Amino acid sequence: MRRSLPSVEQFVQGIRAADRVLLGQAITLVESARAEHQVLAQAVLAQVATPTPNTLRIAITGAPGVGKSTFIEALGMYLIERGKRPAVLAIDPSSSISGGSILGDKTRMEHLSASEKAFIRPSPAGDSLGGVARKTREAMVLVEAAGFDTILIETVGVGQSEIAAQRMTDLFLLLLMPGAGDELQGIKRGIVEMADVLVVNKSDGDRNTLAQQAQGHYRNATHLFPAKSSGWTPRVLTCSALENKGIAAVWEAAEAFKMETEATGFFTKNRQIQAQYWLKESIESGLHTHFYQHPQVRAKLAELEPEVLAGRLSPTLAAQQILQILFPK
């Protein structure tokens, strides 16, 4: 980041003009832990946020090795051909530990990362899933303001990140491997049930038969799942991202999903529920941070904690005395 930061106006104009440098800088601000960066980031967000952006937000997940990067590359290039502007973001709370963020290595999406029509951003670092996910969600608001209309949120497919991704997307897409059942794929049943579109990737060469078997297996499985509140019936497809086969059918399913859920009103309603969730999440997280940074709270905690440890003061009573600083009777 430059020493002298652009102004709110410069950011707003730059993002609206799809200036990639300013967009990238604005996302860096969103991701920053520094207070002055956050103030600037929120001022920018407040001005550029589109009330009801006409975009499609897709969560893409699957076990490691399923070919997520290749699939996103293929889908992204297909979208560009269709006149769309895809943006690829990620949620991976492990990236700050492992150092190896998903999407960190853009060379895995060679063509997409070279295209002026697409935007790719690795997962932000953070010490909690909530923090990482909040940053990704705000980055999404910025890329939508810059005119990107199809947002692909990649997750690693092994943990809680999928739930965070679902809470900021319209459609949940699960990539699967040919042949193997849920357990072999390292996918929890709960994740499979979340999927709106299930895609068996690597349906190429010798694996065609296995892919069709997996398709049959998952078709049967989805029939047994409880009905979705969206009213949408999950579709199970096969594709080969490597050979660029079956990508059109995936996109067709995504567009059908959008059309159907917009017609029933679910699409809009779901985004409202999501906004409500993120409001609550932002409040809880901010409440926690502000409270423990409050000088009087810190002082009182430092004074009472030894009393609690020594057993001279009950934890409940100490908590009450500390809370009275902010909530006097």
Add this chain to the structure above:
Amino acid sequence: MRRSLPSVEQFVQGIRAADRVLLGQAITLVESARAEHQVLAQAVLAQVATPTPNTLRIAITGAPGVGKSTFIEALGMYLIERGKRPAVLAIDPSSSISGGSILGDKTRMEHLSASEKAFIRPSPAGDSLGGVARKTREAMVLVEAAGFDTILIETVGVGQSEIAAQRMTDLFLLLLMPGAGDELQGIKRGIVEMADVLVVNKSDGDRNTLAQQAQGHYRNATHLFPAKSSGWTPRVLTCSALENKGIAAVWEAAEAFKMETEATGFFTKNRQIQAQYWLKESIESGLHTHFYQHPQVRAKLAELEPEVLAGRLSPTLAAQQILQILFPK
């Protein structure tokens, strides 16, 4: 509860005199959600809490059907014979939903519940595990103040309650069934690893051989577990609570645990860490409650939430405006 409540002084004197009626009423106050009850309960707690009670707190868990009530009855009666005063409390967050609290039916502990030397209290109701556990912990402080020296905290053995129980006890005792492995017992491996004393119950009649097999299985398993921070090596025993066999050896293990961990200083250190945990838990829970009850917060939330839902205001910015009420710049 009576219309006119006893005073703080009456409660304090009554509890110190081991008055069972006043002790029971004080616990009811601790369990009450009403603000005036809480004020009174905390005043009583503050006065009666013993800084470093010379008690032994034991978590007792096991899958349904393992014979927890029979075991607690047998252990409790054994303790009374040895001049101890046992108190039995429980953590069961499901009790408010199912209506059927563990320990709710005291007839399952016929002799123990009839003894003047023992005190039995069913699980408090509550809408969260944190709330239920906090109430059980405060009830424990009260029964210790009334002179009960061996506290048995029963949990159902199927969920997160075990972790809450571990956070308020010195020793973790796991009851097991003869023969069956962890999975058949419905016990998670993590729970097995938490145990300081593992007891295969129902080692009677035809089941003796199966019980010894289970003992061997769990002895092998405990050797593979990571070393405990207490330095204690878990003991695996068999018993028949029904035939009152093997109870003395269980108690011997518990006393050996106390002696050994007191000698190393772990016993005291662990209780301090627990107090620190409950301080934090009480703060977080109180912070949440007070915040959402704050009149200005409620008004601002009601004003801004529709803006967020309509997409005219970002969740983050709305959260900032709400938090500014309590944390002005």
